[in-house]
Amino acid sequence: MTPPPFAAPASTALPNSAQAPDLTPQVGEYGVPQPSAAEPVFTIRDLSVYYGGNVALKEVSLDIMPREITAIIGPSGCGKSTFIRCLNRMNDLIPGATVTGDVFYHGQNIYAPEVDPVAVRRRIGMVFQRPNPFPKSVYDNVAFGPRINGFKGDLDELVENSLRAAALWDEVKDKLKKSALNLSGGQQQRLCIARAIAVEPDVILMDEPASALDPVATVRIEDLMQELKKQYSIIIVTHNMQQAARVSERTAFLYTEVDEETSSRWGILVEHGETGLIFTRPKDKRTEDYVSGRFG
Amino acid sequence: MGRSPSPGESAGAKVSDINSARPAGRRLWTNRLASAAMLGAVLLAMIPVGLILSYIFAKGMAAMSWEFLSEPTPFSFRRAEGGFLNGLIGTGIMVGLATLVSVPLGILAAIYLQEYGRGLLANLIRFFSDVMTGVPSVFVGLFVYTAFVLPFGFGAVMGAAALAIIMLPIVVRTTEEMLKLVPLELQHGSFALGASKFQTIIRVVLPSALPGITTGVLLAVARAAGETAPLILTALGSLTITTKLIGEPISALPLLIFDGARNPFAAGQERAWAGALELLALVLIFTLLARIVASRSKISS
Amino acid sequence: MQSEARTLGDVAAGVAPAAIENRTGIGRRADSLFGLLTLVSGSLVLIVLGFMVVSTTNTALPIFSSEGLSFVTSSNWNPADGNYGILAFIYGTLVTSIIALVIAIPVSLGIALYVVEAAPRWVRGPITYAVDLLAAVPSVVYGLWGVFVLLPLFLQPAAALLSEYLGFIPLFAGPPSGLSYFGAGVVLAIMVIPIISSLSREVIRTVPDADRYAAYALGATRWEMIRGAVIPRSRAGIVGAVMLGLGRALGETIAVALLVGSATRIDPSVVRPGYSMAAVIANQFQEASGDHIRALVGVGVVLFAITILVNMAARLMVWRMVER
Ligand SMILES: Nc1ncnc2c1ncn2[C@@H]1O[C@H](COP(=O)(O)OP(=O)(O)O)[C@@H](O)[C@H]1O
Ligand SMILES: [Mg+2]
Numbered sequence: 033m034t035p036p037p038f039a040a041p042a043s044t045a046l047p048n049s050a051q052a053p054d055l056t057p058q059v060g061e062y063g064v065p066q067p068s069a070a071e072p073v074f075t076i077r078d079l080s081v082y083y084g085g086n087v088a089l090k091e092v093s094l095d096i097m098p099r100e101i102t103a104i105i106g107p108s109g110c111g112k113s114t115f116i117r118c119l120n121r122m123n124d125l126i127p128g129a130t131v132t133g134d135v136f137y138h139g140q141n142i143y144a145p146e147v148d149p150v151a152v153r154r155r156i157g158m159v160f161q162r163p164n165p166f167p168k169s170v171y172d173n174v175a176f177g178p179r180i181n182g183f184k185g186d187l188d189e190l191v192e193n194s195l196r197a198a199a200l201w202d203e204v205k206d207k208l209k210k211s212a213l214n215l216s217g218g219q220q221q222r223l224c225i226a227r228a229i230a231v232e233p234d235v236i237l238m239d240e241p242a243s244a245l246d247p248v249a250t251v252r253i254e255d256l257m258q259e260l261k262k263q264y265s266i267i268i269v270t271h272n273m274q275q276a277a278r279v280s281e282r283t284a285f286l287y288t289e290v291d292e293e294t295s296s297r298w299g300i301l302v303e304h305g306e307t308g309l310i311f312t313r314p315k316d317k318r319t320e321d322y323v324s325g326r327f328g
Numbered sequence: 329m330g331r332s333p334s335p336g337e338s339a340g341a342k343v344s345d346i347n348s349a350r351p352a353g354r355r356l357w358t359n360r361l362a363s364a365a366m367l368g369a370v371l372l373a374m375i376p377v378g379l380i381l382s383y384i385f386a387k388g389m390a391a392m393s394w395e396f397l398s399e400p401t402p403f404s405f406r407r408a409e410g411g412f413l414n415g416l417i418g419t420g421i422m423v424g425l426a427t428l429v430s431v432p433l434g435i436l437a438a439i440y441l442q443e444y445g446r447g448l449l450a451n452l453i454r455f456f457s458d459v460m461t462g463v464p465s466v467f468v469g470l471f472v473y474t475a476f477v478l479p480f481g482f483g484a485v486m487g488a489a490a491l492a493i494i495m496l497p498i499v500v501r502t503t504e505e506m507l508k509l510v511p512l513e514l515q516h517g518s519f520a521l522g523a524s525k526f527q528t529i530i531r532v533v534l535p536s537a538l539p540g541i542t543t544g545v546l547l548a549v550a551r552a553a554g555e556t557a558p559l560i561l562t563a564l565g566s567l568t569i570t571t572k573l574i575g576e577p578i579s580a581l582p583l584l585i586f587d588g589a590r591n592p593f594a595a596g597q598e599r600a601w602a603g604a605l606e607l608l609a610l611v612l613i614f615t616l617l618a619r620i621v622a623s624r625s626k627i628s629s
Numbered sequence: 630m631q632s633e634a635r636t637l638g639d640v641a642a643g644v645a646p647a648a649i650e651n652r653t654g655i656g657r658r659a660d661s662l663f664g665l666l667t668l669v670s671g672s673l674v675l676i677v678l679g680f681m682v683v684s685t686t687n688t689a690l691p692i693f694s695s696e697g698l699s700f701v702t703s704s705n706w707n708p709a710d711g712n713y714g715i716l717a718f719i720y721g722t723l724v725t726s727i728i729a730l731v732i733a734i735p736v737s738l739g740i741a742l743y744v745v746e747a748a749p750r751w752v753r754g755p756i757t758y759a760v761d762l763l764a765a766v767p768s769v770v771y772g773l774w775g776v777f778v779l780l781p782l783f784l785q786p787a788a789a790l791l792s793e794y795l796g797f798i799p800l801f802a803g804p805p806s807g808l809s810y811f812g813a814g815v816v817l818a819i820m821v822i823p824i825i826s827s828l829s830r831e832v833i834r835t836v837p838d839a840d841r842y843a844a845y846a847l848g849a850t851r852w853e854m855i856r857g858a859v860i861p862r863s864r865a866g867i868v869g870a871v872m873l874g875l876g877r878a879l880g881e882t883i884a885v886a887l888l889v890g891s892a893t894r895i896d897p898s899v900v901r902p903g904y905s906m907a908a909v910i911a912n913q914f915q916e917a918s919g920d921h922i923r924a925l926v927g928v929g930v931v932l933f934a935i936t937i938l939v940n941m942a943a944r945l946m947v948w949r950m951v952e953r
Binding site: 359362363365368383387432443449456459465467474475497524550555556560588590608 | 652657659660663664666667668669670671672673674675677678680681684685687688735736737738739740742743744746747748756759760762763765766767768769770771772773774776777778779782819822826850851852853855873876877879880881882883887907910911914915925926929930932933936937939940941943944
């Protein structure tokens with residue numbers, strides 16, 4: 033794989049691609065957040081989500097910093113996907129879902145009545161758990177976003193640059209006109225990343241982007257994220273703690289709370305902070321239990 | 329499913345205890361009788377299939393000629409000349425017009441049901457499209473007669489209106505079924521790129537469902553091309569070639585076959601057989617195309 | 630990559646990334662306009678259906694009010710004298726449809742069960758294909774074939790045999806005619822077999838294999854398994870399939886018009902000529918005028934009401950089945 037033209041050689045501070053991806057994180061391998069003089073990309077206040085009247089996520093407040101990778105971890109069903117879908121208003125598409133609270137994106141409340149959710153999604157891209165390329169050619173997949181946004185410029189160049197940025201160009205440059213469905217799972221997921229990059233977003237949301245992939249493809253995605261964070265703010269949901277430890281600068285831990293009487297359950301934010309601190313010196317007992325593997 | 333051999337058939341067991349449990353007597357014979365009856369039903373149903381295809385082919389080919397395909401119907405049934413070109417043209421015009429109207433409307437209605445419609449109205453539309461597929465086509469003809477022919481006269485547009493009403497619910501329901509099969513993840517992928525609902529439907533959902541929709545449309549066209557009763561009441565029929573859309577009766581292949589079947593003269597009957605071959609060939613081509621499109625789409629997805 | 634360089638440059642210069650800019654009016658309006666367009670198209674189904682009922686009923690109203698209830702209770706149909714009683718047609722429609730079902734139900738179920746439960750794998754496709762072919766044949770072709778092939782080959786001899794051996798029963802009394810309720814019923818049966826058998830086939834396919842294995846595990850023969858596991862599970866769906874076939878038979882026009890014999894009176898014998906509602910419309914429309922046409926439209930309204938009821942019942946049954 034030749035590195036994309038603007039990319040530095042694969043970062044050495046991170047697990048090498050050749051190594052097994054399931055190594056236990058060592059202290060000192062965590063990403064180090066930038067000194068946070070920067071303004072947060074997202075300022076989330078009292079965010080709650082209901083599905084048909086049942087609360088699924090309760091009163092989450094959190095700041096997300098730019099040009100970093102923020103990991104959202106937590107047990108299955110605790111509301112990680114629900115949370116990340118709030119950040120580009122994908123929850124609007126789910127019948128019966130209601131969102132309360134505020135999400136400020138660069139100080140602008142994306143849930144304000146005058147904000148158009150379609151416009152929100154043009155700034156904040158998303159990559160899904162299962163690769164979901166359109167049943168079109170590789171080229172048309174990447175060109176989809178620019179085309180619908182009325183891109184006027186050199187589309188070929190934009191497609192090539194996006195594919196390079198997603199570290200996929202060398203593998204697909206000879207089959208741009210072939211159906212994207214012929215690619216491997218890992219290639220499809222990188223194509224989805226290229227597709228998201230092509231609309232030149234500011235933020236990329238990733239909901240367990242590697243959970244459907246094999247270990248080698250997973251490492252490639254993780255390497256790619258290190259490149260992408262130079263230009264984009266990335267928020268990644270993962271239930272794989274090693275992955276969170278390997279890739280992210282900051283981590284937020286969500287957890288399921290249960291009401292003993294009604295046995296209804298919902299997600300809460302337990303704590304968040306620098307990834308190194310969350311994994312080595314968590315403040316909350318539940319975080320400690322979770323990161324030390326007591327919840328599987 | 330039922331492929332595993334039934335106990336009665338698993339002969340050759342050595343242990344006598346097992347053999348003694350074999351179904352015997354009445355149970356065994358009932359089972360055999362039932363199997364024979366099922367096979368008998370299939371064979372019985374094959375008789376009309378064979379008889380229809382062979383007779384239409386034999387009698388149709390005997391009367392088929394270039395003249396039949398290229399000439400309109402003579403004014404006397406007794407005369408052994410001319411053909412059904414007037415009917416072929418009429419069928420082409422009316423089915424074409426009906427397709428032009430019913431396909432876009434049907435697809436839009438299906439999009440409403442699948443992508444926008446919630447609650448009572450959508451359920452009502454869904455239910456009554458189902459019901460509408462069962463409305464007798466002769467009644468559709470009566471409706472167009474009372475509503476449009478009485479004020480405006482017989483004509484191609486009237487026949488096409490009746491055919492469009494017959495096609496509409498078929499297109500709606502098959503398209504909706506196909507839209508249902510488009511994975512939600514594809515739509516979400518599109519929305520996440522900042523596509524609007526309109527763009528997502530036009531650029532992602534419809535292209536993905538296109539083979540299935542095409543199949544449904546082809547089947548609806550085949551159905552419309554074979555309809556007779558509604559055209560009696562709306563197109564009326566004509567022995568001359570006309571391409572006027574309104575104000576003048578127009579013919580169709582099924583109308584000419586119906587006339588041939590009702591008249592006592594050999595020449596007219598022979599033309600009817602050739603017409604039946606022509607119509608059946610048209611209908612089967614569309615049905616076959618529909619199957620090919622359907623099986624293609626299964627392979628690619 | 631100018632654009633990305635620009636983004637990077639912006640960040641370096643400390644410029645905040647562009648705020649969310651709403652789409653221009655057109656984009657947003659296209660969205661709601663399209664939604665509205667689909668709503669209108671969807672509602673068209675309801676509007677057309679409603680308009681159909683109103684327009685036809687309105688045209689037939691003078692006859693409905695002059696004939697009153699005797700429109701459906703009298704079998705005196707005599708347009709020349711202005712008598713319009715359609716009972717004979719209602720009777721004919723029902724009798725031909727019942728004959729069709731009596732023949733078609735066992736045959737269709739036999740086909741469906743054979744294809745799903747018994748047939749060797751390699752014949753399933755061809756059988757399904759051949760039966761579906763029957764569904765594609767236009768009804769006017771059935772009519773033509775019925776009159777010139779099936780009538781001399783089978784319908785006339787069969788009607789003669791029936792009246793010869795069973796003629797002591799009024800239902801089969803002679804003199805026999807091939808153009809009769811019976812003749813129309815046989816052709817209708819051939820036309821509805823593909824409908825009933827293909828729908829039943831789909832329903833029977835949905836029976837879980839676990840049910841079949843459970844029956845086999847108890848030592849059942851194949852037939853016992855079908856009776857004990859398959860039929861009870863698919864009964865509602867099969868009834869729905871039969872009702873849809875019935876709906877088709879009730880409304881079928883051309884084949885019946887050619888084969889039913891066109892006699893405007895009720896004959897208790899099925900091997901005698903009769904009429905059906907759809908057939909009388911098709912046969913008499915071209916010569917009709919004035920009140921006669923209104924009466925034919927009235928026949929259509931009654932036919933519509935009957936088929937709609939049958940269809941709604943069938944759909945409700947199939948829907949209930951699917952929901953479970
Ligand atoms: N579309 C939906 N409708 C109703 N409930 C939902 C929906 N999506 C998620 N939920 C519920 O919300 C909770 C959180 O789900 P999710 O956000 O998918 O969790 P995670 O991604 O952490 O596994 C779960 O209890 C789930 O059942
Ligand atoms: Mg999830």
